[in-house]
Amino acid sequence: MPFQSKYDPERITNLSSDLLGLLSKEKVPVDLALMVLGNVLSNVVNDNVPAGQRAALVKQFAKTLEQSVVAGHH
Template sequence: MPFQSKYDPEHITKLSSDMLALLTKEKVPVDLALMVLGNVLSNVVNDNVPAGRRSELVKQFAKTLEQSVVSGHH
């Protein structure tokens, strides 16, 4: 069953496109892009999620990311 987001798909696509455009413009290699995105994710989680919920949220995020990468969905 596909995940239903509470956010507008067009807004998600726009934000994603903007971030990818910046990485492309800067000619960021894959390993650096992953480090930067990882830092952003860490900051978002640490700044916005209560400590007691972080572990479960990150596990679910990693599971969803893995499923997306393995299945080839963006």
């Protein structure tokens, strides 16, 4: 069964495009882009997810990311 997001796909696409556009405009190399995005993810999780739920959320996120990258989805 495909994943159904509670968010509008157009909004997701627009936000993703904005972030990717900024990284491209700044000519950010891959390793720096990953560090910056990792810092953003860490801040989002630490600032918005209760401590007791962080490990499970991050584990599921990492699993989903791995599946997306291995499958070649964007």
